Amino acid sequence: MAKRVTSIDVATLAGVSQSTVSRVFSDMDNISPEKRRRVLDAANKLGYIPNAIARSLTTQRTNIIGIVMANLTSPFYPYVLEKFLQRFREMEKQTLLFTSAPNQDVDDIMPHIMQHRVDALIITSAMLSTEMADKCLRYGIPVILFNRYILNSNANAVCTDNVEGGRIIANLLLDSGHQNIAYISGQPNVSTNTDREKGFSDRMRERGMTEWLREEGDFFYQSGYDAALRLLSRPDRPDAIFCASDNMALGAIDAARYGLGLRVPDDVSIVGFDDMPMAAWPAYQLTTVAQQVDLMVEATIELMLEKLEDPDSRPILRLIPGRLVLRNSVRGV
Amino acid sequence: MAKRVTSIDVATLAGVSQSTVSRVFSDMDNISPEKRRRVLDAANKLGYIPNAIARSLTTQRTNIIGIVMANLTSPFYPYVLEKFLQRFREMEKQTLLFTSAPNQDVDDIMPHIMQHRVDALIITSAMLSTEMADKCLRYGIPVILFNRYILNSNANAVCTDNVEGGRIIANLLLDSGHQNIAYISGQPNVSTNTDREKGFSDRMRERGMTEWLREEGDFFYQSGYDAALRLLSRPDRPDAIFCASDNMALGAIDAARYGLGLRVPDDVSIVGFDDMPMAAWPAYQLTTVAQQVDLMVEATIELMLEKLEDPDSRPILRLIPGRLVLRNSVRGV
DNA sequence: GGGTGAATTGAATACGTAGTCAGTATATGG
């Protein structure tokens, strides 16, 4: 392995000082065209590539953004990740990706993240304790929660308006004449789940419903399949199911069709939440509330930049409306 | 933003030298239990977190592995990424994730990667020029290609045995009595596609077939849907379709069922390649050749570690066999 | 001709840690 080429090597070959080489490769300070050419020639000849590590040490910024993500294999998040990566590439930022192990708190991997002195941190998965959020702030690391929020915390957050999304779906199902509507939940302690259920329940009650069926799921396909099987095997079979995620909704459709031989939407209407790509496939044609990922990513980056500009700015919760996407899994619309 | 706490601050508070603090936080050198405790107390009180940037500068290793990935939104790669992240977490390595823009060569983002002095680089997506691979080697950065390979290059590679996979599928379809077998390809210049087609074609000819239908796709769902629609609308409708990816196979199934009202596998058998999670869903029950991701990831990490141990070791292409997964999309098995 | 200012440039230093080397204290053996 050849010795690493440094700016000093380039300087020597070009017959200039290391300062000059640095200036050529960082900002174009005032450099005479001739020296600039000589430096670039020398750098090219030696195969010089600036060392971002050393640069970070002096500038006190790494140009690296950390992203914490738990559910890479659920189809919604890869799309989010792709968007972030694309935008960061445009901004010439690099991305350090972290996943938390199942049942692992973000707090546990926080030290690893902080060691690398990321310029900012985006957390899409689990919760972050208030203490940790504060610790980040003390280190000058802006934290933005994506699709999660903590009340009374110092972290910014961007979130789909899940409560309103739940209301929209209650309206849709009631307007189209469904009588017996069931809910399949996500994991109990996650705001995306509780908010969707809250909006749904509130609107149901506002419109005179007093009780309805409910099963617990975990956002994944299999749990939707299983829960729908339980619901649809009952004597008082529901005529509509609202699933807290598209993933579970697809499981519910498969359970109805292949588990019980029912037709969707003729025998039972099914609604999801997220609008992942598969929801549009001919096999499913799922009616759902879309999370507007592009808007959410833009908002996240905006909050991040604001916080970098002014570290003392007050934390903000930015809600992005969900968008109802009508396809063909609800009858009577 | 508070001043960053350094090892010197800790040393001062603990009444020891910076060296001692460093020793406590790197390897446990010979440190008296009492000083260790004092250092840890002080560090805790100040909220000290070692600076990985500075550490990297002296140790000449970053503990960061770079991963280049193009198709995050195709369902196979998030699973791969998840596996890598999980293993790297166990190894206490961090992950810098890069995507190449559509139509962007890996060579274009290479400078960004090299600036950050990753300890090793895993490339799962596009091709890497031989010059770039050599440049990495000169910088002592091991490169491992995942599911891609370059002949005569200096890069290690891990790959499913796609040629053999193609043969397996030809055997399966011929053994089960299909007469008119069609192939839907992936992007033309990608080895995963050409190898699968080569194995398939070779075996078809070995067993006496001389010509068969073929359509071009791009590995994605929609192209499989469209191609299958074209194939199945012909008067000489094929009785089996081998799709170069599961994603296209799911599209083909939907095209058969929802586009043309055909039954799978009664009217047409469909086979995929990859074994992504959806292939097992009740709606599809796709027979396919599984890429053994866990084995591939293990092999990749092994090659990486070998190359880090001995930078002069000869490049290796490690083939992992595909595993035939029989479900219910092929008749007569 | 000297003064003024702008444009370039280089020397020196900081960034925060790891590791080398020499020094001190303590224990061990004869």
Add this chain to the structure above:
DNA sequence: CCATATACTGACTACGTATTCAATTCACCC
């Protein structure tokens, strides 16, 4: 009691770059 080994510890420097500050050059003008 001395010689020697052992266990810790601290002073110092390297890592590769950005940046400050002073110096130099040069042009220009009255």
